[in-house]
Amino acid sequence: MIRKEFYTIILVILTSLPVTVFSQQKITAEEYINRYSDIAMAKMKEYKIPASITLAQGLLESGNGNSNLAQKANNHFGIKCHVGWKGDSYHMDDDEKNECFRKYKKPEESYHDHSLFLTQRPRYAFLFELDIMDYSAWAHGLSKAGYATNPRYPELLIRIIERNNLQQFDQLAMKKKFLAKNEDVIEAIEDHTFIPINPSSFEVVGKSKDNRYIHENNKRKLIFARDKDDIKSLAAEFNIYSWQIVKYNEFDKREKLDKAQIVYLEKKRRRSNTHETHVLREGESLHAVSQLYGIRLKRLYKMNETDNNGKLLPGSVLRLR
8 A cells, every 4th residue: 555655656756747757958159060070171172172161061950969760860961862872871851751860979970071072063053163162152162052942951051050150160171261360369270279159249348568468258248378488477468366366267376378278367257248158169178168258167067067077078068157
């Protein structure tokens, strides 16, 4: 009798819980972009397909990575089996019933196959004669080549690109100077030490007495370290104390600065003013994330219920506000 009452109570508790507790949390467009922008840029360098187009197609075709095809087959571009496909397959209803789609072991394989799909089929050859920075021309070209049957396909791609500022990744991949007089950021990007989430967040707002650009991120002033910079010399240059730089950036007292390292000149904020989440990259520390978004490290720990000893895997979604 007691056991029956116990199970009844458990059943009542479980059925009364919100459905969202058991449902898989959907990936947002921002999280998708953070997760796959590096891959899109790498493919742009290798295969000369605009990163903005690749990301926009991935977002559109996979529903931000939430579609059944993306979740169950890691297929982010809706590529069907076609003649000659020898890999795994996944069947689902599309234009016709029980159509064959390519299945991959991981999403990165889908991105690679997308590049091969466009570069190895003659009907897409004319795309590579277009300006690689002209995402609008590429969007219309894909439609003309028959990539999708929806007549609004170019319009949808362009809207996704412009809404999410995806063209910034074309500029980053091709090392274009996307901010006027912003050599420090460009140098950091070319050294692969820093990839901004949104270039407009790092606007130039002034210059130091040593002719160094001062940037702003999350409404906090910062600079990028140069060769041979140290905390003491920066404190003298900006007329503040060394302990302030250590405290603002949560550095060790004996911190050695690397070239292009972000250094804040003001105390970081408690939350991001522009972003809600960040997808942790391979080898990326929480301190690096706190510097990237201008958020205090202790607040980042608290928001994500972890601490300095916490181990978070690449792909983990971090809360920023």
